[in-house]
Amino acid sequence: MLLFRLMSALLGYVVILVTGKATERFVNMAASRGIYLWDITRVREGAVLLKVRLGAVKALRHIARRTKCRFHFERRVGFPFLYKRLLRRKALALGVLFFLGALYFLSSFVWFIEVKGTERLTVPEVLGAAAEAGLNRGMPKWRVEPGRVEAALEEKLPLVAWTGVYIKGAKVTIEVAERVVPDAEDNRPSHIIATKAGLVKDVLVLNGHPAVKEGDTVSPGQVLISGEIPPLEEPPKPGEEQKQGEEANKPKKPSRFVHARGIVRARVWYDGYGEAKIAETGRRLTGRSETRVSIKFKGKEIILSGDQNIPYELYETETFVKTIPQWRNLEVPVELVTIKYFEMAEYREELGIEGARSLAGERALAEAAGLVPEEAGIVNRSLEEVQTGHPENIVRVKVTVETIEEIGAESLFKP
Incomplete structure (x- = not known):
């Protein structure tokens, strides 16, 4: 339908008002001769408003004589009528052509420069470095070299890790990605300590000295990865003998103190308790x-x-x-x-015993689940009914949830 309307506007169409006693016959005869009419609207008795393409108007005159109807033009739409009006008003036509030409000419220049991705850098710094590389407002787009501008930005701005220059219309967008500079606190000596009790499963040391190994049981506050790295002991060379006194008097190398980094995952258990009446x-x-x-x-x-x-x-x-x-x-x-x-x-x-046991188990699981961190992975659940030794109207259930989670946290220290 959209394509049909576009073609009609390009070829031209007219809105005509058909009057007479046989307007229905007029429409039917036009349709039988392959003339397409659309937006047919009855205005009043004996009057119909419709649209038809310009090329079919001549055939409608013959149909109007046959049906004893008359029609006159209400509106003319489309390129042919616009073209005739422009021929009568040559100054307007020249003005339109001049405007289109000027618009095309002006769109061939860079008028806007946008900078994205800056945090520590400022926009004037980026624009200044781009200007030194030849990117300025008002310059022709064909003289912009994105690769050259990108290389210049990365060379002149040390904080820039990556940059991209994109041209769209009269706008140039500069996207930058800044380097991640470690904070001063990241270089201060620190340990990785346990935040909760558990059984160590994995130890991944990125920086520091491991203080625990797989299978160790740890308690809250215990050092997992030490920020103090002891000196390496050099093995004696073959055939070289040292006396005990000389070895004792030999000065020891100092330890290195670093900002410990790493991941320590452990098995952690959480308990929950629930009860329900029978x-x-x-x-x-x-x-x-x-x-x-x-x-x-x-x-x-x-x-x-x-x-x-x-x-x-x-x-x-x-x-x-x-x-x-x-x-x-x-x-x-x-x-x-x-x-x-x-x-x-x-x-x-x-509820009965089974119903009470099920309800108590749900309550115990809900209590234990409330203690489990979102990032922890639950690997096992065990339910145990608590017996008091004498009959009661209450069923008590204890739940133990086993998880595997990271338990390390940084803790600064002074050497």
């Missing part, structure tokens, strides 16, 4: 409620709406009190009190 009794809301609104004035109460008597035998209430704000030193002892009564009913549910 037969539960209590009170719960039924869903029905009543509201009473009253005014209290000097100890007297006037009920505005709602029952005076409480409508339920078992209930709980919510009370909302509104007072008139104090005006100057005048305090009006009037209160608007709204009380909502919610009906309650007693209930008894027989």
